[in-house]
Amino acid sequence: MSDLVNVTRAELAKLVRRPAAWVLLAAAITLDQVFGFVIPYLSYKNGSGGAMTDGESPAQLLAGTLPAQVITNTTAAFPVFAGALALVLGALVAGNEFTGGTLKTLLTQGPRRASVFGGQLLALVTAVGVGVLALFLTCAASALGIALVEDQAVGWPSIGDLAAGLGSGWLVMAMWASLGAVFGVVLRSVALPIGLGVVWILGIENLISAVARTSLTALQPLRDLLPGVSSGSLISSVLPVQIGPLPPGVQSTVSGERGLATVAAYAVVAALTVVVVGRRRDVSA
Amino acid sequence: MTGSDPVVELRDLTKKYGQLAAVDGVNLTVHRGEVFGFLGPNGAGKTTTLRMLLGLIRPTSGDAAVLGVRPGDPDALRRIGSLIEGPGFYPYLTGRTNLRTMARYAGVPASNVGPALEAVGLADRAGDKFGTYSLGMKQRLGVAAALLKDPELVILDEPTNGLDPQGMRDMRELIVDLGRQGRTVILSSHLMGEVQQICERVAVIDRGRIVREGTVEQLRGDTELELVATPSDVAVATLRALSFVDDVRTEAGCLLVKVGTRHTAEITRALVHAGVAVTGVRRTERELEDVFFDLTTHEDKELSHV
Structure with missing residues (x-):
């Protein structure tokens, strides 16, 4: 147990100093801010909707940026775009140990392999949790700022709604990060896992969903098990009443409970795969 | 220790x-x-x-x-x-x-x-x-x-x-x-x-x-002694008669004798006693590098047999 604690602490210290982790967090914050606040607010100020805002009225645009919608603005990108960034982080953390030759240095220090890979995963999901919190705080700051500037009422979601939203968001991001780590450990590299993972999230899932919805409905049971579809359904189930259209990837294809169970199952299977494969692998680099 | x-x-x-x-x-x-x-x-x-x-x-x-x-x-x-x-x-x-x-x-x-x-x-x-x-x-x-x-x-x-x-x-x-x-x-x-x-x-x-x-x-093995001695045929016969000498060969006018270092004096004494004029004695030791190459250089060995 002390091995696991030592490794997790060491990995967190590494992550804090890892420039790539900050770049990814900055990218996620930028995504949230640009699509959650900057574009809607500028469109509102211009008095028009347009293609980027799906024809919403100015009043709807403003309402979508206020504190009541902070959960939506924080977590809407998690199933797809921010999820892709979490996957990149997972692949970086796990794959770099193989390509950088650092894994041999770590393993020869003495901790059990299960502790090494388990500790790396624990640090990864902890970092993802901190990232989710940072996203929430920046979104909350922007929402509060807009409410004050526009002289709107400041009404936050209830603590329960916040906990459900952020908890679900963290689970979705942790799942993507763990899947990135699986790719990193299985493929023992960084570039290929990132490439494959991003193509999967941004392309293949959408293709399968589209085909299952239109021409090949027999694929729907498979579609309902996809990680992106499941996380979109989970996030959709914890959002407050929607003012405008749901963001890309956030739709209730399956029930929230089923989405939660599937996402949790992916996260657990991913974690077990990392530990089992990591324990058995020859470290020859 | x-x-x-x-x-x-x-x-x-x-x-x-x-x-x-x-x-x-x-x-x-x-x-x-x-x-x-x-x-x-x-x-x-x-x-x-x-x-x-x-x-x-x-x-x-x-x-x-x-x-x-x-x-x-x-x-x-x-x-x-x-x-x-x-x-x-x-x-x-x-x-x-x-x-x-x-x-x-x-x-x-x-x-x-x-x-x-x-x-x-x-x-x-x-x-x-x-x-x-x-x-x-x-x-x-x-x-x-x-x-x-x-x-x-x-x-x-x-x-x-x-x-x-x-x-x-x-x-x-x-x-x-x-x-x-x-x-x-x-x-x-x-x-x-x-x-x-x-x-x-x-x-x-x-x-x-x-x-x-x-x-x-x-x-590194035994030391080799490099001797310049005449007449060489008598020298070779004398050396080969010594029990502690493993190998004697001639290279470029020198006799190369594989022998333990402690036997150097006995060899020169035996040669002089046999009427051989010893005009040069040099001790050569094999370096670990020579041993390493002997053990691991395959291409060279194969080529030398062609």
């Missing part, structure tokens, strides 16, 4: 990748307190063997015990310091932070970091990022990481790679010191002079098999 209890014992250790045997039935024993040289050309199986000792690679067959337990046992690993095939550290961390990370992994106090950095002469650059280090500095940090745990067994794979002459000398002295402190050291190196100076016993591995093992003196 070399003890008799084995620290490393390998029995028929084999690692195959498909049909290729990277390590093929290696038997080896390293005793406590020894500074042991592990030699071999590139691709001979040195690093694969060392990785198996550390549990990084699983053997295909055979048995291995390191510090009395199977390789990779966490308790044993905490008593082993190692640098295998180049240092692996995080380029975005400083040298000191890299070692602190390793100290956390090893479960040793962070206070061990300073002395380890001092031991390899890297204390003044410990605050710089690893990515900015020269190859020699990276190598020193690798050795510092090996020393963090105050190890009983130190396994160093090419520790002088990238070091300048002063750095190589410092590293040699450090390894000798480790031996003097009673630690067992396994040193893999291409630098024969280095091994000859530092190591008590060596093993030569080639194409996955141990082709020679023994003390440095045993490997």
Whole structure:
């Protein structure tokens, strides 16, 4: 147990100093801010909707940026775009140990392999949790700022709604990060896992969903098990009443409970795969 | 001081990748307190063997015990310091932070970091990022990481790679010191002079098999005496009659006699007694490098038979 604690602490210290982790967090914050606040607010100020805002009225645009919608603005990108960034982080953390030759240095220090890979995963999901919190705080700051500037009422979601939203968001991001780590450990590299993972999230899932919805409905049971579809359904189930259209990837294809169970199952299977494969692998680099 | 209890014992250790045997039935024993040289050309199986000792690679067959337990046992690993095939550290961390990370992994106090950095002469650059280090500095940090745990067994794979002459000398002295402190050291190196100076016993591995093992003196073998003596036919007959002479051959007008060094005086005495005029005597010793090339240079041998 002390091995696991030592490794997790060491990995967190590494992550804090890892420039790539900050770049990814900055990218996620930028995504949230640009699509959650900057574009809607500028469109509102211009008095028009347009293609980027799906024809919403100015009043709807403003309402979508206020504190009541902070959960939506924080977590809407998690199933797809921010999820892709979490996957990149997972692949970086796990794959770099193989390509950088650092894994041999770590393993020869003495901790059990299960502790090494388990500790790396624990640090990864902890970092993802901190990232989710940072996203929430920046979104909350922007929402509060807009409410004050526009002289709107400041009404936050209830603590329960916040906990459900952020908890679900963290689970979705942790799942993507763990899947990135699986790719990193299985493929023992960084570039290929990132490439494959991003193509999967941004392309293949959408293709399968589209085909299952239109021409090949027999694929729907498979579609309902996809990680992106499941996380979109989970996030959709914890959002407050929607003012405008749901963001890309956030739709209730399956029930929230089923989405939660599937996402949790992916996260657990991913974690077990990392530990089992990591324990058995020859470290020859 | 070399003890008799084995620290490393390998029995028929084999690692195959498909049909290729990277390590093929290696038997080896390293005793406590020894500074042991592990030699071999590139691709001979040195690093694969060392990785198996550390549990990084699983053997295909055979048995291995390191510090009395199977390789990779966490308790044993905490008593082993190692640098295998180049240092692996995080380029975005400083040298000191890299070692602190390793100290956390090893479960040793962070206070061990300073002395380890001092031991390899890297204390003044410990605050710089690893990515900015020269190859020699990276190598020193690798050795510092090996020393963090105050190890009983130190396994160093090419520790002088990238070091300048002063750095190589410092590293040699450090390894000798480790031996003097009673630690067992396994040193893999291409630098024969280095091994000859530092190591008590060596093993030569080639194409996955141990082709020679023994003390440095045993490997270097008997001294050769180079004699200029006339008449040479009488000299050859006289020398061949001596029981302690192993071999006599003639090369470029000289007689080359393979013999123990303590017999030099007896040889000259016998020749003079036989009426041979000895006008030159030179002692030639084989270097470890010559032995190494004899054992491992296959292409040259094959060509010489064509």
